[in-house]
Amino acid sequence: MNISFGTISSCRAKRHFPAAVLCVAILAGCSLLRAQENILSVSALHAQLPPSPQYTGPGSCASATCHGSVSPRNENRVLQNEYSTWIVKDKHSKAYAALTGATGERMAAILGLKKAEAAPKCLACHALDVPASERARTFDLSEGVSCENCHGPAAAWLGPHTERDWTHQKSLALGMYDTRDLTKRTEKCLSCHLGNEEKSVDHEMIAAGHPDLYFELDSFSAVMPRHWKEPGEPGEEPGADPWYDVHELSTGQAVQLQQSLLRLASRAKGKVWPEYSELQCYSCHHSLTTPEDSWRQARGYPGRRPGDPPWNPSRYTIFHELVAQADSDQTAKLDAELSQLAHLMSQLNPDRDAVASAATNSARLVGDLSARIGSTPNDSGSTLHLLQKISGDADTVSGQGEHAAAQAAMAIQSLFVAYDRNQKMQNSEQLRAAISGLFRELQNPSSYDPARFAARMRQVNALVR
Numbered sequence: 001m002n003i004s005f006g007t008i009s010s011c012r013a014k015r016h017f018p019a020a021v022l023c024v025a026i027l028a029g030c031s032l033l034r035a036q037e038n039i040l041s042v043s044a045l046h047a048q049l050p051p052s053p054q055y056t057g058p059g060s061c062a063s064a065t066c067h068g069s070v071s072p073r074n075e076n077r078v079l080q081n082e083y084s085t086w087i088v089k090d091k092h093s094k095a096y097a098a099l100t101g102a103t104g105e106r107m108a109a110i111l112g113l114k115k116a117e118a119a120p121k122c123l124a125c126h127a128l129d130v131p132a133s134e135r136a137r138t139f140d141l142s143e144g145v146s147c148e149n150c151h152g153p154a155a156a157w158l159g160p161h162t163e164r165d166w167t168h169q170k171s172l173a174l175g176m177y178d179t180r181d182l183t184k185r186t187e188k189c190l191s192c193h194l195g196n197e198e199k200s201v202d203h204e205m206i207a208a209g210h211p212d213l214y215f216e217l218d219s220f221s222a223v224m225p226r227h228w229k230e231p232g233e234p235g236e237e238p239g240a241d242p243w244y245d246v247h248e249l250s251t252g253q254a255v256q257l258q259q260s261l262l263r264l265a266s267r268a269k270g271k272v273w274p275e276y277s278e279l280q281c282y283s284c285h286h287s288l289t290t291p292e293d294s295w296r297q298a299r300g301y302p303g304r305r306p307g308d309p310p311w312n313p314s315r316y317t318i319f320h321e322l323v324a325q326a327d328s329d330q331t332a333k334l335d336a337e338l339s340q341l342a343h344l345m346s347q348l349n350p351d352r353d354a355v356a357s358a359a360t361n362s363a364r365l366v367g368d369l370s371a372r373i374g375s376t377p378n379d380s381g382s383t384l385h386l387l388q389k390i391s392g393d394a395d396t397v398s399g400q401g402e403h404a405a406a407q408a409a410m411a412i413q414s415l416f417v418a419y420d421r422n423q424k425m426q427n428s429e430q431l432r433a434a435i436s437g438l439f440r441e442l443q444n445p446s447s448y449d450p451a452r453f454a455a456r457m458r459q460v461n462a463l464v465r
């Protein structure tokens, strides 16, 4: 948690895209990688796929004339400095090193693993750990989370994708992963930033030293930082959606709610139950006060037996607002389903079957609703309304715990950045300061105080009238 909010808030406020350096177009100069000249139809390409995916490692993309340019180029839509951005600025290139550091090694010792950097349980999210039979050439696990972790196995499209008339569709047919599709993009990020049935960070790993996992697509993409141009960014093609960031935020929220419900359903059927990382961390991990100073006792324990740890509902906090805006009829239904789930999960020993079936059903409803939210266009009015709505729900949001507060802070920041870029707010400096105030409240999560966070939200709300 320590890295997090300071980094996200400061990077986000400062984000900018450097001007591309003028230089001669030589994408075609990647002739080293050129395989065949003939342009095939998309369906014919499928037939060419090797029986198992073939990975080539990040070195194959690193040439200065391909994706290893030192500075961004401006002769086509691809920046061509993706490799340089990844190796210098992106923590993914250091993901393997995290396993060999002091915390990683101690975690391994606590968990009874020989070496973290040799444990499939860790490599699954910290490297391109594919079987030997899927390696088209030699590469090193120590290169961390690299291009093909996100873009898919490259051997089949590596050569052809540098051809002049090549299309994205053709790369997809040859096994490239569709990171342009926001739903698929979020699912890919969450496979590691939330985990799933195959790879997971649970409370046992957290207790051994792993950071808690949380995510918000737009903020995390900015912090990465992005090595691509986005519709709506200054300098992008005319006609692009200037509200793309808002779309990114809402898809990200929908997918993370859905995936977290599916993860909960699978954990409810798993070995360890209750799984503490599904609950509100700081209901257990806070320091005690005298009764007079306890906001928890002042609040009481609505809907649960005093002292039972509550479910962490943070992945619903913002989605609730999005549904209310896009399809208010469905809000009541979704609210009812999720309060039932919260009720089940906020008991000492939640009923596994009931939780699994409630979570599975709600994941389905969220899937239906997210399709509707995805097709609702965003504009300045809807973006401002969302900013007002989220910051206006100060008491509810802050009462849902520190993680919910963190989601609200990131969402408010993303919406503000998008709104200010398009509408040039008069009081943007004041608003920026007020939003930093939200992040400051989250710096020491064990002493999170909902009343203080709510007061900060009201300051933000007063500035978005």
Ligand code: HEC
Pocket (backbone or CB within 6 Å): 003, 098, 099, 103, 104, 105, 107, 108, 111, 116, 119, 121, 122, 123, 124, 125, 126, 191, 192, 193, 194, 195, 196, 199, 200, 201, 205, 210, 211, 212, 213, 214
């Ligand atoms: C489900 C995917 C997943 C698995 C499995 C996983 N990690 Fe991680 N790990 C992450 C992510 C994502 C982060 C970054 C979290 C963030 O900053 O939001 C991370 C961060 C870390 C960090 C902190 C790195 C830093 O720069 O501060 C350490 C140390 C670490 N992991 C060690 C391990 C070890 C050891 C294992 C195996 C026991 C392991 N991880 C398994 C996803 C995973």
Ligand code: HEC
Pocket (backbone or CB within 6 Å): 058, 061, 067, 077, 078, 079, 080, 082, 083, 084, 086, 092, 145, 146, 147, 148, 149, 150, 151, 178, 179, 180, 185, 227, 228, 229
């Ligand atoms: C953590 C995930 C991740 C990693 C690692 C990653 N990328 Fe990306 N990349 C993305 C996402 C998300 C996009 C934006 C969606 C898109 O344009 O496909 C993107 C976009 C791109 C684009 C622009 C594509 C386009 O058509 O606009 C290029 C080129 C690219 N990446 C190359 C690379 C290279 C080369 C590496 C390794 C050095 C790399 N990426 C590593 C996630 C990743």
Ligand code: HEC
Pocket (backbone or CB within 6 Å): 003, 004, 007, 091, 092, 094, 095, 096, 097, 098, 124, 125, 126, 127, 145, 149, 150, 185, 188, 189, 190, 191, 192, 193, 217, 219, 220, 221, 223, 224
């Ligand atoms: C294969 C697993 C994997 C995938 C896929 C993945 N990540 Fe990560 N990510 C990690 C790990 C592991 C770390 C921690 C690296 C470290 O700190 O050493 C990390 C770190 C990060 C960080 C730095 C967080 C911090 O605390 O500074 C950001 C931001 C991030 N990822 C964003 C994304 C986004 C956005 C996507 C999807 C486009 C994505 N990641 C996809 C595994 C993954």
Ligand code: HEC
Pocket (backbone or CB within 6 Å): 203, 206, 207, 208, 209, 212, 276, 277, 278, 279, 280, 281, 282, 283, 284, 285, 309
């Ligand atoms: C139901 C109560 C409960 C919940 C909820 C819970 N934990 Fe724990 N946690 C514990 C207990 C008990 C220990 C073991 C403490 C000990 O041995 O002293 C522990 C240990 C830890 C430790 C290692 C001890 C330390 O002080 O460094 C960390 C870190 C931790 N938890 C983080 C979290 C995070 C993050 C979450 C939420 C994702 C969470 N916990 C949710 C009860 C809980």
